[in-house]
Amino acid sequence: MIPGTGRNHPTFKRSFLFALQGFRTAVATERNIRFMLGGAAFAVVMGLLLRIDALSWACVIICCGCVLSTELINTAIETVVDLVSPEFHPLAGRAKDVAAAASWTVSIMAVIIAAIVYIRALLILLGVIA
Secondary structure, three states, X not given: OOOOOHHHOOOHHHHHHHHHHHHHHHHHHOHHHHHHHHHHHHHHHHXXXXXXXXXXXXXXXXXXXXXXXXXXXXXXXXXXXXXXXXXXXXXXXXXXXXXXXXXXHHHHHHHHHHHXXXXXXXXHHOOOOO
């Protein structure tokens, strides 16, 4: 029987606890996740200091969530690839590289959006633009 089917299907609460367990494991074992969490904290502090508006907050929060989610997916893909291909294989390497590229692409986009949001907020604070 496939786990999670029929009577063995976990409740919503158990599923949520599994997700929390996965997040804790990723934070404990993956340096990049910790780096991304630090970046998210920095983004929040910058938003507070620059007094960004509600729409800018939405952009920052969405970007933080996308970066963290993509990095978690990248970690999951790398973990599964390591499980099924413990020795080096070109296709395993390609899968891991492509997953990392997805995370990198989202991170670059988040940095560009952050620059737009924070530069605009700084110019407003300085009175350069209205």
